Amino acid sequence: MAPTRSFILQVVSSLLYLSPEWVLAQTSPGGIATCLQGEGLQFSTSSDTTWTTATAALQLRVLREPSAVVFAQDRDDIVAALSCARNASVKVSTVNRGHSFQGYAFGTPGNLVIDLKNFTALSFDASTNELTVGGGTNVGPTAKYLWDNHHRHFPHVRGSHVGMLGSMMGGGFGTTTRMFGSPMDNLASVEYMLANGSLVTAGAGSDLLWAAQGAGPSFGIALSAKIRTHAIVHDGALNYTISLGSDPSIDTVASALLRIQEFALDNQLPDELSLRFMLGNAQSVGYFYGQEAAFDRAMTPLLDSLRSIAPNVTLRKNVLASFWESEVISTGIGMNSPTGGTLGAGRFMHIQSWVATSDNPLSAKQASSLFESHRSRNRTDLTNSGFLDLWAGTSLRTADSDTSLHQGKNLWLIRVDGVGNGSWPTDGVSYMQNLMRPFTDSLRVTGPLRSFVNYADSDLDLDEWSAMLYGSNFARLQEIKAAMDPSEMFSGYGHAIPLPSRAW
Numbered sequence: 309m310a311p312t313r314s315f316i317l318q319v320v321s322s323l324l325y326l327s328p329e330w331v332l333a334q335t336s337p338g339g340i341a342t343c344l345q346g347e348g349l350q351f352s353t354s355s356d357t358t359w360t361t362a363t364a365a366l367q368l369r370v371l372r373e374p375s376a377v378v379f380a381q382d383r384d385d386i387v388a389a390l391s392c393a394r395n396a397s398v399k400v401s402t403v404n405r406g407h408s409f410q411g412y413a414f415g416t417p418g419n420l421v422i423d424l425k426n427f428t429a430l431s432f433d434a435s436t437n438e439l440t441v442g443g444g445t446n447v448g449p450t451a452k453y454l455w456d457n458h459h460r461h462f463p464h465v466r467g468s469h470v471g472m473l474g475s476m477m478g479g480g481f482g483t484t485t486r487m488f489g490s491p492m493d494n495l496a497s498v499e500y501m502l503a504n505g506s507l508v509t510a511g512a513g514s515d516l517l518w519a520a521q522g523a524g525p526s527f528g529i530a531l532s533a534k535i536r537t538h539a540i541v542h543d544g545a546l547n548y549t550i551s552l553g554s555d556p557s558i559d560t561v562a563s564a565l566l567r568i569q570e571f572a573l574d575n576q577l578p579d580e581l582s583l584r585f586m587l588g589n590a591q592s593v594g595y596f597y598g599q600e601a602a603f604d605r606a607m608t609p610l611l612d613s614l615r616s617i618a619p620n621v622t623l624r625k626n627v628l629a630s631f632w633e634s635e636v637i638s639t640g641i642g643m644n645s646p647t648g649g650t651l652g653a654g655r656f657m658h659i660q661s662w663v664a665t666s667d668n669p670l671s672a673k674q675a676s677s678l679f680e681s682h683r684s685r686n687r688t689d690l691t692n693s694g695f696l697d698l699w700a701g702t703s704l705r706t707a708d709s710d711t712s713l714h715q716g717k718n719l720w721l722i723r724v725d726g727v728g729n730g731s732w733p734t735d736g737v738s739y740m741q742n743l744m745r746p747f748t749d750s751l752r753v754t755g756p757l758r759s760f761v762n763y764a765d766s767d768l769d770l771d772e773w774s775a776m777l778y779g780s781n782f783a784r785l786q787e788i789k790a791a792m793d794p795s796e797m798f799s800g801y802g803h804a805i806p807l808p809s810r811a812w
């Protein structure tokens with residue numbers, strides 16, 4: 309009889325005097341661990357000293373209690389791990405860099421977690437200008453590879469250590485999204501491993517690619533993806549800050565926001581401009597990916613308009629030597645690191661987001677309510693912060709049905725975080741939801757609520773989050789779930805798409 313993989317690995321590890329703890333979990337608490345061990349997989353369980361590292365995540369508010377974390381070395385390892393999960397009737401989730409604000413990589417307690425950090429291959433096809441990325445790649449090394457070797461770019465989120473596919477499949481929003489679309493728009497295809505270990509490539513026009521563009525982790529493990537890339541015409545950029553003066557009133561801040569909105573709706577803000585309006589200090593900060601003179605031409609009328617409501621408006625701008633310099637400033641110093649930086653200290657946090665669209669823009673009342681709600685925190689065991697990212701740009705040319713996460717006509721992406729001071733208060737989630745309730749309720753008056761997957765509130769009911777994230781796309785997502793993951797192996801997290809029979 310041929311020796312098993314497990315036997316070979318044990319022999320190799322003992323020959324190399326490797327700690328068996330890392331190569332094979334030392335103790336086998338039974339069930340799935342026995343199977344993983346039998347398959348010769350590298351994994352960690354809660355009794356291993358590797359457990360703390362294996363379950364490290366940004367979100368500390370949410371428990372991380374998987375049954376095991378498998379460090380997959382290759383595709384065969386994932387096939388074997390999925391087989392163990394099937395036999396043990398255990399759900400599976402994928403961890404890349406562990407940044408999910410909802411703690412979804414480790415999912416519900418008892419999940420088998422597949423760690424993809426070894427899947428970091430990158431390649432570029434000059435004939436299509438598509439970049440192929442492994443399912444475990446992260447933003448910094450990927451963007452740098454593309455820039456250094458091919459002088460091209462893809463829109464990405466603003467965190468150099470953040471995983472590529474997790475962030476792209478959750479929509480993604482970055483400083484070049486107004487020009488080039490959201491990261492998920494730029495997914496050309498995704499190669500999935502499904503629950504039974506089979507491979508499928510979700511290509512252009514397929515249901516599965518559409519589903520991946522907003523709900524990707526619900527369908528399988530994304531082993532790799534092809535991403536559309538873009539030429540950078542002007543190898544330079546500038547960043548800027550607009551201040552409304554010291555301590556502007558809520559009326560002033562809300563009026564300023566609406567002026568910016570008017571300019572965006574009138575197409576007077578070029579797609580090369582990114583703009584983030586900070587809820588705390590009411591500054592607008594962003595980047596411009598063109599010549600300084602073009603920036604001045606675009607901003608002068610807006611500044612004039614802002615000065616008519618806040619006479620002490622100031623503009624500070626800083627011309628950057630190269631596009632890459634802007635990438636490092638916007639996305640972090642890890643853009644120049646082979647690892648993309650580090651996960652960093654975790655946070656006890658809760659996130660909420662809303663989206664206003666161009667056909668239902670913010671009213672004066674809604675804008676005031678946003679700032680009033682945000683400023684009304686009256687306790688010290690948590691802090692809150694937030695901003696509005698101006699979207700418009702390319703989104704005005706997309707329809708809700710283009711991707712599963714609806715984003716047609718998105719105008720503002722609004723985010724509010726609550727962060728606990730060293731722990732999370734038991735009433736923290738309801739406190740943060742109630743803090744923003746007046747704003748949320750004011751939005752309900754003019755239309756259905758919308759949100760954004762990467763910043764979605766993990767503590768909403770199914771009918772609420774499904775409508776806010778997917779709207780009328782949700783039923784189609786459920787049909788695709790039934791076709792691709794009928795056993796619901798990849799449903800072990802809060803916002804997993806349910807089978808049709810499970811809805812409502």
Ligand SMILES: Cc1cc2nc3c(=O)[nH]c(=O)nc-3n(C[C@H](O)[C@H](O)[C@H](O)COP(=O)(O)OP(=O)(O)OC[C@H]3O[C@@H](n4cnc5c(N)ncnc54)[C@H](O)[C@@H]3O)c2cc1C
Pocket residue numbers: 366401402403404405406407408409411412413414424443444464465466467468469470471472473474475476478479480481482524525528529530531762801
């Ligand atoms: C510092 C920082 C900055 C950020 N900036 C932005 C921003 O500018 N814009 C924005 O839109 N978002 C932003 N985010 C949010 C971020 O995009 C999401 O949290 C993203 O999901 C994190 O991906 P990850 O791989 O690091 O996390 P993980 O927690 O490892 O994964 C996130 C989710 O994706 C799934 N997943 C990951 N990889 C795969 C795969 N290969 N196959 C199947 N499922 C997979 C996981 O199971 C989980 O559900 C930021 C987050 C941080 C921490």
